[in-house]
Each structure stands twice: as C-alpha cells, then as structure tokens.
Amino acid sequence: MRSEPAEAHPVLIVGGGFSGVMTAAHLAARDIPVVLVDGSGRLGRGVAYSTRDPVHLLNVTTSKMSAWPDQPNHFARWCGDEEGLDFAERRAFGRYLGEQLAAAPGVKAIDAMAVDARRQGEGWEVILSDGQIIAASALILAQGNQPPTPFPGSAGLPPELFVNNPWSETAHAGVERVAAEGSDVLILGTGLTMVDTVLSLVAAGHEGRITALSRRGLIPRGHVHPPSAPAPVALDEVPLGNLLSLWRWLRRRSATVGFRAAVDALRPHSHAIWQRLPEGEQRRFMRHARPWWDVHRHRIAPQVAEQLRALVAAGRLEIVAGRVGKMEADGGTLRVPIARRDGRDTVREVGVAFNCTGPLGDIRRTADPLLRSLLDQGAVRTDDFAMGLEVDDHSRAGEQLWALGPLTKGRYWEIVAVPDIRHQAEAVAADVQKELLIHV
Numbered sequence: 001m002r003s004e005p006a007e008a009h010p011v012l013i014v015g016g017g018f019s020g021v022m023t024a025a026h027l028a029a030r031d032i033p034v035v036l037v038d039g040s041g042r043l044g045r046g047v048a049y050s051t052r053d054p055v056h057l058l059n060v061t062t063s064k065m066s067a068w069p070d071q072p073n074h075f076a077r078w079c080g081d082e083e084g085l086d087f088a089e090r091r092a093f094g095r096y097l098g099e100q101l102a103a104a105p106g107v108k109a110i111d112a113m114a115v116d117a118r119r120q121g122e123g124w125e126v127i128l129s130d131g132q133i134i135a136a137s138a139l140i141l142a143q144g145n146q147p148p149t150p151f152p153g154s155a156g157l158p159p160e161l162f163v164n165n166p167w168s169e170t171a172h173a174g175v176e177r178v179a180a181e182g183s184d185v186l187i188l189g190t191g192l193t194m195v196d197t198v199l200s201l202v203a204a205g206h207e208g209r210i211t212a213l214s215r216r217g218l219i220p221r222g223h224v225h226p227p228s229a230p231a232p233v234a235l236d237e238v239p240l241g242n243l244l245s246l247w248r249w250l251r252r253r254s255a256t257v258g259f260r261a262a263v264d265a266l267r268p269h270s271h272a273i274w275q276r277l278p279e280g281e282q283r284r285f286m287r288h289a290r291p292w293w294d295v296h297r298h299r300i301a302p303q304v305a306e307q308l309r310a311l312v313a314a315g316r317l318e319i320v321a322g323r324v325g326k327m328e329a330d331g332g333t334l335r336v337p338i339a340r341r342d343g344r345d346t347v348r349e350v351g352v353a354f355n356c357t358g359p360l361g362d363i364r365r366t367a368d369p370l371l372r373s374l375l376d377q378g379a380v381r382t383d384d385f386a387m388g389l390e391v392d393d394h395s396r397a398g399e400q401l402w403a404l405g406p407l408t409k410g411r412y413w414e415i416v417a418v419p420d421i422r423h424q425a426e427a428v429a430a431d432v433q434k435e436l437l438i439h440v
C-alpha cells in the first residue's frame, strides 16, 4: 500500500504564542492547512500576552505592535488609538492576537504538548502528549523562550519561598501571599521581568520593602512622551564588524541625538549588524555589552518608569548591584546574605524571592522533550552560542523544518519582539509554501 504524499498533510506548528499564531495566519492566507499545537493553556496568546494583570503594559506604543507587516496601524486601529501613541495593556494584545487566530481559516488548534517528532517520508510524524500522532508535511518550531533553570543555591528551598519561574501559578500565589502578609520581597534580576513582578506586587496591595538585585544593578530605561524625534541612519554609516568601534560610534551619536533615537535608529539594521560581527565579537558583546544594550533598547512605558522612580524615592524599592550568598529557609522566612558591589554587605529576611534572571540561556539544557529528541536525533543543531537552534537565511533548521522567534536568536539576535517576529512569520510562511510546491 502506498502512503499518502507528505504534501497532503497539514503543516504542524509547535507553539501558540505570537510566532506560532502569526505563522499559522500567514499559511492560512495561502490556503495551506495548519495544525497549531500548544498545551500550556496559553494557546493564542503565548507567555507575554497571557498575563491577567492590567498593570502589565506593552513596552512599545500601539503603532509598533501590528501583527501584520503590511498594515502598520492594524493594532493601533484595533485599540481605537488614532495617534498610535498609547502603551496598551498586554492582555489586550493577547485578545487581539486571539482574534487574528480565530479569523484564520483552516487552522486546527490542539491543546496538547508536542513531545516527539520523527522524519516520515518527506514530512514529519509528530507525537503529542495526549497520545495523538499527526502526520505533517512540514514542522515549524515556535516554542519561544525556554523556562529558566533553577537558580544556583535554590535547590532544597521550599518552592513557595523561592519561586524559580516568575510566569508560573506559584509566582502568582507568592505575590498574593506576601501582599496579604506585608512581608519583604527579594527579586533576583533587574530587567523587564523584575518590572512586571514589582507592578504585580504593588497592584496586589503589597506594602513591604522590595529589594531587586543583579550583578550591575541596571534597570530598563523609560520611553518618553511624546516620543523623541527619530534620527534614521543608513547601514553604510554604521561601523560594522568591530564591537568597540560600533560602541564608540553609538556613544558619540547618543550625545548628539539622544540615546533613544540613536539606539532606535539601529533597529532596521540589527540583523545585518549582528551578522557582520565575527563570532569572537558576538561573544564579547554577550559577555560585556549585553546588559547595557538591553536596558537602553528594551525600554518601558513612561508611566511605568515613573512608578518605579517613585517607589525607589519612597524607599519601597531598592535596586542593588551585587550577589546573593547562601540562602536559608527559616520557617516562613528566607534569609539571604547579599554581597553588595559597593561593599555595604547586608542580609535580607524576606517572605519570598523571585528568580527574574531571564529564560534558559543554554538550549542544550532544555527540559522540553521535543527539542531534546530533535537535538539527540541530530535533526537540529544548536547555534554557535547554544542560545537556540542553528537556522539558515530562511529560518530553516533542517529538512522540512523551520524555527522562529527567540529560538533563532543566534542567527538574528534581535528576534524576540513583535516588530521583528512579524516579518519572520511572513517570510517563513512564504518559504514553506515554496518548499511544498516543489514537492507537489
């Protein structure tokens, strides 16, 4: 008996966040049947946009958040924000994204995790956590960031006192509990996830003291309202290939046009700039420059920046540069020694500590069974830094296999936010269509 040709099967996408939903929508627009698989309970919204907290705002204005590359004001119009200058709630963006999925014809959504995949003829056979086996003409990995590994020294601490995953239900319960108790809080990490956690604590009525700690104590800068005037540059004006020259150039330009305009002007060129840095320079960027780049590039809404400033001024929030020592649980309290960079070492006794140091940095340590299996089979390879998967210029990770979003950071670096991923989703859909036509 002949098996059905692969192109008779749907394209299977793993991951129902922004990357997966928009790739599905672009494929559907090309009349290609799609199965979209996500068993996290966040299908159609993903991690960023499934927050229940109205205080969690988008970190760019509505004018920058259209899901559709060819309709830049699509989201702003959806919000009724004619000027496109508002910082909308992230959960509103989740509803918007859900609507794009609902409007996409021919997408079958399945509430299950993909746990394994094997090459089958010219396509793939994908095994789901509910036991289903689905034959697919192509496989697209849109799995987002991997959850963080346990913070060093947190093993053995009660999970309600040390919360390793800030996106989990345990984190939500921790916020509610310390808000009711009024106990102090420690946040490890001072980036965007710290900001989210502080906002959730304040919204829940927490009145204790919050200490946020990272090695350098750098926090995200705020946007300004109205936005600073853009100062576009052409790619050939930007020094390429050498990090120090690029950094010096950026500092000089920031002094003239302001850091916001200088950093934003690099946005359209970010993939080219990253790809022209030799591997050693890319490593140097990640080791030394990344924290500075992140806080200037990934900024927060002006009202959020003002709220943080006010909390710091009131002594409710302290941002500390330093490291934690050996943490110990004592009843309902966590005792944490802190070695501060300024030498004023201290000890904090807190009702909960949240690990907000960011997602898993080394894909080889992923606990996701599908990724583990694909790596073990040699069907995919890690990128040079093992941040994610090696992909080519078309985001192909293997035979009839594509990856997008944060999994492709090694190739593109700036590929974690909507304005970048929306183009990638469209390009991947076009490439999949081309590939499937070859096989008809």
Ligand SMILES: Cc1cc2nc3c(=O)[nH]c(=O)nc-3n(C[C@H](O)[C@H](O)[C@H](O)COP(=O)(O)OP(=O)(O)OC[C@H]3O[C@@H](n4cnc5c(N)ncnc54)[C@H](O)[C@@H]3O)c2cc1C
Residues within 6 Å of the ligand: 014, 015, 016, 017, 018, 019, 020, 037, 038, 039, 040, 042, 043, 045, 046, 047, 048, 057, 058, 059, 060, 112, 113, 114, 115, 142, 143, 144, 145, 196, 368, 369, 370, 371, 404, 405, 406, 416, 417, 418, 419, 421
């Ligand atoms: C808190 C936060 C706020 C952000 N705010 C903004 C913002 O304001 N503006 C902006 O442009 N960008 C923002 N971003 C960045 C950006 O939009 C997201 O990183 C982007 O949406 C990535 O989407 P994704 O679909 O690739 O990943 P995710 O949203 O992480 O979705 C991946 C999905 O795949 C599922 N999955 C993983 N493995 C499997 C498996 N084996 N089987 C089935 N399902 C699986 C996961 O459970 C998850 O639901 C934010 C990110 C975060 C985390």
